[in-house]
Amino acid sequence: MTTRNAAPRLTWRERLTRADVKWTPYALVSPYFILFAGLGLFPMAYTLYASLHSWKLGGPEREFVGFDNYEFLLTTYDRFNWSIVNTLGMFVMATVPQVVCALMVANALNKRLRRPMLWRMLILAPIVTSVVAVGVIFARIWGQEYGMINGALELIGLDPVNWQAGRLSSWLAISSMVDWRWMGYNALIFLAAMQTIPRNLYEAATVDGATPRQQFWKITIPQLKPILIFTVFVSSVGGMTLFVEPMMFSNGNLNGGADGQFQTTAMVLVDILRNHGNYGISAAAGWLLFIVIGIVAAVNFLVVNRIQGNK
């Protein structure tokens, strides 16, 4: 700080320092925000604009059509509504067992094990596999003719199942891909949160005669609430934008099975955009998907948020 009576005349260097302190922070964060404005905010607003127009790649001049694109998707194009059902179904089918397994695994990893880092790496290993690779491998595991699952079924005397054909069976196969890849990752996140729970809470509970099971439900789970909310939110966004697993399960196509029985909303969007070049309708699909994600995230928040209340 310069003193008052020296104020009128700052040296060049002092001025430079002041400007540096005042303006350099903006320079440091500006690359992020310039790119964010161009790659995040602008596209978001532009999607809204495009969704209100009849607009095709290489087609005639765009034309304002109000909510026609939305209406088309919601009332005429059956695949869109079904895609929302499929996406929600697979989301529930994948997320519930995944979170339960991850909690159990995290609880096990939180015990005093030898070589804890080795266990963590083993549990996390699936994450090295790209989603495409997971799709390649699991499509074969669930394959109709030579698949391992059907092989096992035959061995115990059951008929092989065409997993791709049915709605629920295809959802099961796709959920297994999601769960296999992400369960360990979520277990580590839960483990990190469990390690911050003070251990004397458990010691006190043990003295009071609480069983490990009671301790898990009454100490661990309530303490994990913030991280559960976070995980379920991230899973909602990831699950509702599911794309690669079902695409690989339908042999790299976007139709999601013969009747679209496992076509997700992201697949419908990309199909309209890439194969039909229809900007207006795909933009409307993008906004509808965004709204659905918002609803799902809000519902999940309300569900998880009740945890503390019980008992």
Next chain:
Amino acid sequence: MSTATAPRPTVPAAEPAPPKRPRKKTGDRIEPAGVFAPTAMTRIGLVLVALLSIFPLYWMIIIASRTSSDASGFPPPLLPGGNLGEHIREALTSPDANLLLGLQNSLIITGTVTVSVVLLSTLGGFAFAKLRFRGSKILMGTVLFSMMVPLQQLGIVPMYMIMVELEWIDTLQAAILPFLINGFGIFLMRQYVEQSVPDEIIEAARIDGASTFGIWWRIVLPALRPAMVVLGLLTFMLNWNEFLWPFMVLSEENPTIQLAIRQISTATWATDLSMVFTGTLISIIPIAILFVVFGRQIVQGIMEGSGK
């Protein structure tokens, strides 16, 4: 926070004993310790989960090293065959598959994105953690918002339109551009700067006449080296595995490795499972190497990145 325990990424040393209870371990016995003693059920469960985690990857290697006919039937073969080297050579040189080009493109895209995300995140993280400037709260809120909202899915239509307009379709810059920034990176770096760079050091440097940029370069960056390794690893893994956007803007003639895998597994060699798995194995190898060498950092990065 244990950032200080990861000084050398190249040393995957044995896990140090938990500091709280420096009791001696006697062979295979684990002494009773209340609820934190693992039961037999815990061990069996963990072994099962670990086997399930590894098995599909192991199976892929088995089939890649044998012949396609070994892939059918149950139980699957459990020992690798001798064809792996030959298959890999065949896969990499096959004119039907763009595996080498795919690897090269993926390296360029992922490398550029990783460098950009790590550098921009240290800049932003430093500014948000240690510098006072008007609007910093709102701007940080925007960063958090950008982490929550699936902008990629929402923005995919106009981003694609822009790439068409720019005539960037089928160019690598189209695949790179949307990933150059990452809100999570800024968030992570802000946490690390707050923990690892004391205010006093920055004050002292200012008194010595260091500029803001100089402080970033000489004080913040060296202190952030472990965090940069972690963020770089996570960013590299994430972008190596990216599929949807490259699928939109690149073609099968100029693919990323993931697009090349889709191509061979669904069209080119679809019936030759052994070759499909060989190609898939090749696509995983770079990440698998990172995971084996830096596994500890990756595990710590995931666990610390979530710690709120």
